[in-house]
Amino acid sequence: MKITDAARVIxxxxxxxxxxxxxxxxxxxxxxxxxxxSADDLIERRGDALPDGAMLDGSIxxxxxxxxxxxxxxxIVICTGREYKEIxxxxxxxxxxxxxxxxxxxxxxxxxxxxLAGADDGSSWPTPEPVxxx
Numbered sequence: 028m029k030i031t032d033a034a035r036v037i038x039x040x041x042x043x044x045x046x047x048x049x050x051x052x053x054x055x056x057x058x059x060x061x062x063x064x065s066a067d068d069l070i071e072r073r074g075d076a077l078p079d080g081a082m083l084d085g086s087i088x089x090x091x092x093x094x095x096x097x098x099x100x101x102x103i104v105i106c107t108g109r110e111y112k113e114i115x116x117x118x119x120x121x122x123x124x125x126x127x128x129x130x131x132x133x134x135x136x137x138x139x140x141x142x143l144a145g146a147d148d149g150s151s152w153p154t155p156e157p158v159x160x161x
Contacts, residue, residue, distance in 0.1 A: 035144035036060045040069045040083035041106070050082065053137055059144045069096050080143025082106050082127075085114050104139045106131075 039050040039061050047063040054061040064072065066087045081100050085107030087093065097103060101123055105114060108129030118124045127139050138146075 034060060036062060036078040037140065037143045038069070038072075038078045038081040038083075038100075039063045040066060040081060040087060042066060042084065049136075050140070053133075054140050054144075057137070057141055057144070059140060066090075077101075079145050080104070082139065082143060085126075088114050088118060102143050102145070104143055106139070 035058075037054060037059060039047050039054075041047055041050075041063075042065050047061075051061045051063060062078065066084075069083070069087065070092065077099050080102035081097070082104040083106065085105045087096070088105065090096075103118075103121075103124045104127050105118060105124065106127045106129060107114070114126075119126060125139070125142070127135060
C-alpha cells in the first residue's frame, strides 16, 4: 500500500473514547490526521470541508440523517460489532463503503485507516457477509 505525501484527514466517528484514542494512535503512526468526533459532532460539522475518509460506528447509519451526514465523503468504513444485515445491505452496495467487524485484528484496522486516507489497495479487503439468522 502506498499513500502519497499529501496531508490526509479522516474523521473517526464513535462514541467510545478508547476506540477513538486507538484510532488516533494508529493513524498518527501512518502520518494521517484524525478528527475524532461523536455522532452529534458529525451532525454539527456537516457543512465543513470533507475528509479523505470516515470510519464510523454502524449505529450512526440507522438514523434518518445518515445519507445527508455522509454525502460526498469519498471513502467510508463502517466499524461495528452489532449484527448489521440491514446496514450492510443498504450501504455496501456503494463501492466507497466497506465494513470492518469488531472485534478486529490490528492489521485489519491499520489497513482500514490507510485505505480511508487514500491508500491504493489493489486486492481490497472484502466486506464479510452479513450474519444470517437461523
